[in-house]
Every structure is written in structure tokens, then in C-alpha cells.
């Protein structure tokens with residue numbers, strides 16, 4: 001573990017220097033990693049593990065789109081691709097990467113294959129933390145571990161292929177074998193994480209549900225829509241409104257923040273912009289703080305997890321989600337965005 005000072009708080013983190021890939025391969029050399037679920041995280045983690053030389057198999061429903069996707073990705077039926085139950089039986093580490101709602105449905109099936117000494121692996125603390133809602137209560141004689149990449153499985157794979165990595169949190173809920181720490185850190189390195197920081201199942205799911213409803217996905221769409229609406233209401237064209245709200249952020253300013261922090265991005269803008277941003281950011285913080293407080297409490301009270309379970313357990317959950325995504329896509333702001341993207345020099 002490396003001791004890193006994060007703004008005054010020293011945390012123990014795992015970097016690839018402390019836990020190189022060779023060590024991860026040594027730790028997991030006798031393991032069969034069965035990945036159940038091939039949606040977004042499944043492919044990202046499975047393909048990275050395979051490329052890193054680990055023994056990986058996939059468990060999927062036959063005659064499903066994700067079975068075909070797995071075949072297209074080079075998984076071989078009967079060798080590295082199996083029906084869910086066969087994969088769970090063969091796996092010594094079962095990576096439960098169905099959707100959080102799907103895990104509830106499949107839990108009675110997966111549970112049958114959790115023989116003593118196996119490991120049950122999640123990429124979200126949802127199923128365990130809200131087990132009064134999910135019913136996911138593992139037997140005591142298996143390891144229960146978590147590696148949660150802090151980003152999309154699509155990015156996990158793309159960054160891996162680019163020689164980079166997404167950071168991940170890791171947690172141990174049960175250490176039945178005495179090897180849970182080694183297993184979870186080895187898996188975190190194997191799936192292509194940048195650095196690993198420790199959490200617990202409850203903190204992971206509380207922070208993750210907050211983040212995706214907040215700055216990462218929900219709040220950002222909300223402030224985009226609000227600013228775009230004000231600009232358009234005051235006569236600015238879609239081009240001007242979209243560039244001033246989204247395109248400049250993604251193409252110019254956020255990459256500067258990612259490179260060297262917010263102050264550096266500010267310093268690379270005009271002094272006019274700096275003065276304004278420094279005057280206004282606290283007003284936006286004051287306006288949104290109550291909303292974030294409400295959001296966190298809604299997560300903590302189990303309202304967000306229940307909402308997710310109720311919605312995503314319905315047979316037509318994907319149809320309903322797609323309909324709302326279509327509404328977003330077809331909004332004027334994102335239609336303007338589609339036109340702007342096409343006009344980028346690299347897309348001409």
C-alpha cells in the first residue's frame with residue numbers, strides 16, 4: 001500500500017507499483033473467474049482480464065443478444081462461454097455483473113454454486129447493502145468482495161487499450177478464506193484499474209448512487225438544460241447556446257481540468273472569465289447544496305435503491321429507459337449537439 005496525502009488526509013492506496021500484474025497473476029493462478037453478466041462492466045472487465053492473462057469464463061443466457069456479443073468478442077461456447085449455471089459451477093470466483101435488479105432475480109440460482117472457499121465479487125455495494133430489499137445474503141463460508149471501477153465499463157476497456165486505467169474502489173464484506181484481500185486487489189489490478197482505494201460496501205453504494213444522480217449524470221444534465229434554456233429564451237441561437245453550455249466544456253475546458261485542476265483551467269481563461277467564475281461558483285454551490293443533501297438522504301433512506309429496483313425489475317424496463325433517453329436525445333439542446341459534433345474538423 002502507498003500512503004498518499006489527499007488534501008490533508010493520508011490514505012492507503014494500491015498502485016501498480018505495489019501490486020504488479022505478475023503478482024496479481026500469481027495470486028489468481030489457480031482461480032477460474034466466472035463473469036456473470038455481459039452488459040457494460042462485464043465486457044470491460046472480462047476482456048481486460050483475458051488480455052492480462054487470467055483464466056476467465058463468461059456465463060450468459062443462451063440465445064440472447066449478450067451471448068452473441070460475447071461470441072463476437074471471441075469467447076468460445078463450451079470453452080470460455082457457458083450458460084449462467086455452468087459458468088457459476090466452474091467459477092471459483094463469481095463476478096456478479098448482472099444489472100443490480102437482475103442480480104435479485106438470479107440470486108437464488110447463483111447462491112446454489114457458492115460452495116465453501118469460493119469468492120462472490122460485485123462491482124457495486126447495492127445488492128449487499130440493501131439486502132432487505134434485494135434478498136442477497138451470501139453464505140458465511142465464501143469471500144464477498146467488491147471492485148467498483150469509477151467510470152463506465154466502456155471507458156475501462158478503452159483506457160486499458162490506450163495503456164491507461166480507471167481508478168477503482170475495493171472492499172471486503174466477508175473474508176472466509178483469509179485470502180479475500182489478495183483476491184480483491186489482484187482482481188482490481190487485473191481488470192485494469194489505475195489505482196485502488198479502499199472503501200466498504202455501504203460507502204461505495206451511498207457515494208456511487210449520489211454521484212451518478214449528482215455531478216456525474218443527473219445534476220450536469222440539469223444545469224446544462226437550465227443554462228441552455230436561459231440563453232435561448234434571451235434570443236441566442238442553438239449554436240451559440242450549445243457551444244456556450246456543452247461543447248466548450250467537453251472540448252476545451254474539462255480536458256484542462258483533468259490535466260491540472262480547476263484553478264489551472266481558470267488561469268488559462270481570460271481574467272474577465274476568472275473574475276466572474278470566482279464570483280459565481282459559490283452562489284451555485286449554495287443553490288445546489290440543499291438538493292445534494294436531499295439526494296444523499298434519499299440514498300441513505302433506501303428510497304433510491306427501491307426506486308431503481310421497482311423500475312428496473314419490470315419486464316419493459318429497457319423500453320421505458322430507452323423512451324426517456326430518446327426524449328433527451330431529441331431535445332433541441334442535444335439535437336443541436338448532434339449537429340455541432342458533426343461539424344468538428346475530425347468528423348468532417
Ligand SMILES: NC(=O)c1ccc[n+]([C@@H]2O[C@H](COP(=O)([O-])OP(=O)(O)OC[C@H]3O[C@@H](n4cnc5c(N)ncnc54)[C@H](O)[C@@H]3O)[C@@H](O)[C@H]2O)c1
Nearest residue numbers: 037038039040041042066097098099102105123124152153
Ligand atoms: N455500467 C457501468 O459501467 C458500471 C460501472 C460501475 C459499476 N457498475 C455495476 O456493475 C454491475 C453491472 O452493471 P452493468 O451496467 O454492466 O449492468 P447492465 O445493466 O448492463 O446489465 C448487465 C446484464 O444483466 C442482464 N440482466 C438484466 N436483468 C436481468 C435478469 N433479470 N436476468 C438475467 N440477466 C439480466 C442484462 O441483460 C445485461 O446483459 C452493476 O452492479 C452496476 O451497478 C456498472
Ligand SMILES: CC(C)(O)[C@@H](O)C(=O)O
Nearest residue numbers: 150151152153208212216
Ligand atoms: C458509470 C457509473 C455511473 O459510475 C456507474 O456507477 C454506473 O452505475 O454505471
Ligand SMILES: [Mg+2]
Nearest residue numbers: 124208209212
Ligand atoms: Mg453506479
Ligand SMILES: [Mg+2]
Nearest residue numbers: 150151208212
Ligand atoms: Mg459509479
